Amino acid sequence: MVQVLLADDEAMVRAGVRAILARDPEIEVVAEAADGHEAVDAARRHRPAVALLDIQMPGLDGIAAAAQLYRDLPGTGVIMLTTFGEDDFVAHALQVGASGFLLKADDPRELLAGVHAVAAGGAYLSPKVAARVIAGLRTGRMAIGTPSRRTIEQLTVREHDVLALLGTGLSNAEIGTRLYLVEGTVKAHVSAILSKLGVRNRVEAAIVAYEAGLVGRHH
Structure with a gap:
């Protein structure tokens, strides 16, 4: 519930x-x-x-x-x-x-x-x-401190995959199902992504995924 x-x-x-x-x-x-x-x-x-x-x-x-x-x-x-x-x-x-x-x-x-x-x-x-x-x-109307595209490049291939799905609003469990990973592994990837991107939460990370054109890669 x-x-x-x-x-x-x-x-x-x-x-x-x-x-x-x-x-x-x-x-x-x-x-x-x-x-x-x-x-x-x-x-x-x-x-x-x-x-x-x-x-x-x-x-x-x-x-x-x-x-x-x-x-x-x-x-x-x-x-x-x-x-x-x-x-x-x-x-x-x-x-x-x-x-x-x-x-x-x-x-x-x-x-x-x-x-x-x-x-x-x-x-x-x-x-x-x-x-x-x-x-x-x-357009530059909104600034929330998201990283540049160059920052995205430091992510591993698997972290790119996780970020792409995170950008669609999926939970760790749902991301794990899509990528055939256990939930704990996804959680570790998400923590690493937030740290590398310098963002505070999943919403900011999701916006980064949109801005970088990652969303939709696994649809």
């Missing part, structure tokens, strides 16, 4: 998101919060697998709350949920360690897929957000 914390200052939005999550018998909403402070406190009490945080909340906003959770509860993956898809919001969310970013206007199936991906240790950007990120990186 994937335990989820849901934080949004609008009660009707929380009800709608909760209803979508309730469609999946493997997801359980264990706590709700109306602001960032409540979200952090609830996450510390319940230690959910995933925290769904609205970006704009009173008191402590979602990005500040995500930063606290990333620092204090590394076992909780954070997905930012918002009506805004502007580059600054996306970049800030990724910089503080968010594992996913979804728009409230996305297909409900994206929400369920994102929760499962992040709960499994993967990263998830909705297709609309991913497209904006890649376009932003290519």
Whole structure:
């Protein structure tokens, strides 16, 4: 069972998101919060697998709350949920360690897929957000400190393969299945990739994979 914390200052939005999550018998909403402070406190009490945080909340906003959770509860993956898809919001969310970013206007199936991906240790950007990120990186509108293509060249062939699949949001177990590797070996490869690329999390690594043109190699 994937335990989820849901934080949004609008009660009707929380009800709608909760209803979508309730469609999946493997997801359980264990706590709700109306602001960032409540979200952090609830996450510390319940230690959910995933925290769904609205970006704009009173008191402590979602990005500040995500930063606290990333620092204090590394076992909780954070997905930012918002009506805004502007580059600054996306970049800030990724910089503080968010594992996913979804728009409230996305297909409900994206929400369920994102929760499962992040709960499994993967990263998830909705297709609309991913497209904006890649376009932003290519045009220079968005800068999140990702490595240059030259940095990618220091990866081994196997690390390139792992990074390509990581870029699609797959978990370590799923990557292992694709590449016929045990999960522990994939985890070691991912750690080496993050270290070599100088990125902090799987989302930043996934963006690197997109930017380097690696995504799609094993489809």
